[in-house]
Amino acid sequence: xxxxxxxxxxxxxxxxxxPAGPDGRTVVRVPIESVEHAHADFLRLGTDIEVLGPPExxxxxxxxxxxxxxxxxxxxxxxxx
Numbered sequence: 001x002x003x004x005x006x007x008x009x010x011x012x013x014x015x016x017x018x019p020a021g022p023d024g025r026t027v028v029r030v031p032i033e034s035v036e037h038a039h040a041d042f043l044r045l046g047t048d049i050e051v052l053g054p055p056e057x058x059x060x061x062x063x064x065x066x067x068x069x070x071x072x073x074x075x076x077x078x079x080x081x
Contacts, residue, residue, distance in 0.1 A: 001030075005047070
């Protein structure tokens with residue numbers, strides 16, 4: 001289950017009953033092939049998606065985001081190509 005930003009669609013997503021939240025985000029159920037596959041697919045959407053479940057996928061996304069923040073959060077700005 002994921003929460004999607006307004007205007008974002010996913011193939012095979014099944015909208016759950018209920019209105020969009022105050023921020024316009026909608027909750028949908030998306031069948032996944034595997035946690036590994038969904039991890040890669042969902043990361044591509046950045047902040048346009050929030051994984052609500054399954055817990056192992058949410059935790060894996062959270063670990064990746066934490067690692068990315070640690071890597072890029074302390075980088076000097078404008079120091080490269």
